[in-house]
Amino acid sequence: MKIYTKTGDKGETALYGGTRVSKASIRVESYGTIDELNAFIGQAKSKIHDAEIIQQLKKIQFDLFTVGSESATPADKLLLANGKSRLPLIISDQEIEELEQWMDVLDENLEPLQYFILPGGGKAATALHVARTVCRRAERALVFLNESEEVRPELIRYLNRLSDYLFIAARYISKINGEEEEYWNPNNR
Numbered sequence: 001m002k003i004y005t006k007t008g009d010k011g012e013t014a015l016y017g018g019t020r021v022s023k024a025s026i027r028v029e030s031y032g033t034i035d036e037l038n039a040f041i042g043q044a045k046s047k048i049h050d051a052e053i054i055q056q057l058k059k060i061q062f063d064l065f066t067v068g069s070e071s072a073t074p075a076d077k078l079l080l081a082n083g084k085s086r087l088p089l090i091i092s093d094q095e096i097e098e099l100e101q102w103m104d105v106l107d108e109n110l111e112p113l114q115y116f117i118l119p120g121g122g123k124a125a126t127a128l129h130v131a132r133t134v135c136r137r138a139e140r141a142l143v144f145l146n147e148s149e150e151v152r153p154e155l156i157r158y159l160n161r162l163s164d165y166l167f168i169a170a171r172y173i174s175k176i177n178g179e180e181e182e183y184w185n186p187n188n189r
Contacts, residue, residue: 017077044127121174
């Protein structure tokens with residue numbers, strides 16, 4: 001199978017279910033940003049040596065394919081005639097709760113925050129901070145899409161929770177790698 005189809009050469013693409021739309025549509029922007037987030041998480045994962053965090057990030061990458069698939073599917077095409085989802089998997093409260101459990105465990109090893117943290121804390125932590133900011137952009141794109149087309153709330157909640165996870169994971173990786181966090185303290189410039 002060839003990777004190129006030439007069907008997008010005029011600036012259109014097909015959504016899951018066959019509908020053709022402009023590549024400038026907010027739906028394409030949202031799942032494109034989710035794809036970008038997945039790549040940044042892969043990059044961060046390549047800089048991390050903690051086996052547990054690597055496994056968590058791998059699971060997150062898998063989940064992001066699920067989020068991307070659903071965000072590439074218009075709401076009116078999500079269900080088949082028999083009422084079942086067109087997609088083999090959807091994000092549920094289970095994946096959101098899993099992120100929360102992982103955060104709770106990581107957070108037990110961290111000092112409470114007193115100031116904002118400057119993104120940094122070593123190469124691996126910085127890569128997680130970059131992924132976090134892309135995650136926030138993906139979340140904003142889904143919220144924007146939801147203003148005109150229905151988006152299941154679990155997708156938005158998942159990305160919101162994921163950005164929190166990436167923040168805590170960055171702090172945790174910084175700590176276990178012996179890197180110092182830099183704080184933004186308005187009293188100390």
